[in-house]
Amino acid sequence: MSDQKIKTLRSLLEDLICEKETRIDSFLAEDVEAYLDFAEGMDFVDEAIDYVKVHPHASAQELYHMIDQWAEPGVYGETLEEFEAAMAEDDD
Numbered sequence: 001m002s003d004q005k006i007k008t009l010r011s012l013l014e015d016l017i018c019e020k021e022t023r024i025d026s027f028l029a030e031d032v033e034a035y036l037d038f039a040e041g042m043d044f045v046d047e048a049i050d051y052v053k054v055h056p057h058a059s060a061q062e063l064y065h066m067i068d069q070w071a072e073p074g075v076y077g078e079t080l081e082e083f084e085a086a087m088a089e090d091d092d
Helices: 003-014 029-041 045-054 060-070 080-091
Strands: none
Touching: 003 029, 003 045, 029 045, 029 060, 045 060
């Protein structure tokens, strides 16, 4: 994956950083880095760039739910639900 594409996606995602009343409605700097890692690892950087350009006010939750449409199932041996459960366990 090109470094330029990662920089472009990072820039687009950084514009979405916000802290709201609840964690689930927020999109923090740590979310940007996690999303970049996931997008690069599962090879959907281009799709994410295109989506955020068309939806400049997308929520973190919306972006994470789009992964199911963009990524090949089971790339890391887990579904999005399993990934989200693992992320939730990490927060505990």
